[in-house]
Amino acid sequence: MDTAAHARSFGSAAAQYARARPGYPDDAVGFLVPPAARRVLDLGAGTGKLTASLVARGLDVLAVEPSTRMLAQLRAALPGVEAREGTAEATGLPDASVDAVVVAQAWHWVDPERAVPEVARVLRPGGALGLVWNVRDDSVGWVRELWALARLGREGEQEQQMDAPAALAAPFGPLERFETAHVHVTDRAGVLDLIASRSYVIVLPEDERARLLAAAADLLEHHPALRGREEVAVPYRTLCARSRRG
Numbered sequence: 001m002d003t004a005a006h007a008r009s010f011g012s013a014a015a016q017y018a019r020a021r022p023g024y025p026d027d028a029v030g031f032l033v034p035p036a037a038r039r040v041l042d043l044g045a046g047t048g049k050l051t052a053s054l055v056a057r058g059l060d061v062l063a064v065e066p067s068t069r070m071l072a073q074l075r076a077a078l079p080g081v082e083a084r085e086g087t088a089e090a091t092g093l094p095d096a097s098v099d100a101v102v103v104a105q106a107w108h109w110v111d112p113e114r115a116v117p118e119v120a121r122v123l124r125p126g127g128a129l130g131l132v133w134n135v136r137d138d139s140v141g142w143v144r145e146l147w148a149l150a151r152l153g154r155e156g157e158q159e160q161q162m163d164a165p166a167a168l169a170a171p172f173g174p175l176e177r178f179e180t181a182h183v184h185v186t187d188r189a190g191v192l193d194l195i196a197s198r199s200y201v202i203v204l205p206e207d208e209r210a211r212l213l214a215a216a217a218d219l220l221e222h223h224p225a226l227r228g229r230e231e232v233a234v235p236y237r238t239l240c241a242r243s244r245r246g
């Protein structure tokens with residue numbers, strides 16, 4: 001898998017991403033951001049899914065994101081938020097300028113050898129790094145079947161690890177973990193957008209992508225658990241980890 005190409009792929013499905021991807025439950029956001037934090041950096045902010053929850057908490061939020069098209073969606077949705085182009089390895093921010101850094105659904109795209117020192121540099125001493133992922137809940141039959149279908153032909157490929165590493169390098173202390181669950185209510189078109197905005201689907205040749213999305217649409221229309229329903233409830237597990245800068 002060409003990780004860099006996958007990491008760069010999101011921009012071409014930015015609108016689908018903004019429509020289809022879920023936000024993050026409140027208890028997860030509460031776990032990720034220390035109570036005393038005021039200035040928070042949302043790193044790899046994408047279209048602003050987590051940014052919106054941080055703003056709703058009254059935090060002073062700065063969004064950094066490498067994709068100009070994802071940033072355009074974020075700026076349209078959250079015009080009051082300071083949003084800049086940058087990466088986890090090179091944020092472009094001053095030293096010790098934020099109380100917390102949160103990275104939603106994006107730490108698996110970064111190079112930790114360069115991102116850990118960069119995050120440590122921009123955090124004030126005692127500040128915290130929070131990582132979060134929404135992962136599909138495979139205990140639900142149609143979810144399992146749909147994603148098995150979406151990965152047809154790529155069985156040998158390793159799926160990107162959507163979970164926190166066992167530990168972060170110094171100056172970060174041990175990782176504390178928290179897991180919660182939530183349901184994102186959408187419709188069939190929303191679930192198709194969800195699949196279409198996965199990096200490994202975005203980078204497929206056009207004919208393969210069209211075939212995959214047609215098969216997914218067929219499953220969504222005919223699966224006994226979904227047949228005749230306007231709304232589709234997509235279940236997620238939300239995996240969180242946080243660590244203090246020593």
Ligand SMILES: C[S@@+](CC[C@H](N)C(=O)[O-])C[C@H]1O[C@@H](n2cnc3c(N)ncnc32)[C@H](O)[C@@H]1O
Pocket residue numbers: 007008010011021043044045046047048049050065066067070086087088089103104105106109110111
């Ligand atoms: C799955 S999206 C998550 C976006 C957003 N945080 C959310 O929760 O919806 C992954 C994001 O990571 C960004 N990304 C990829 N490589 C990155 C890097 N090295 N540093 C920061 N962000 C990166 C992508 O452009 C994309 O917006």
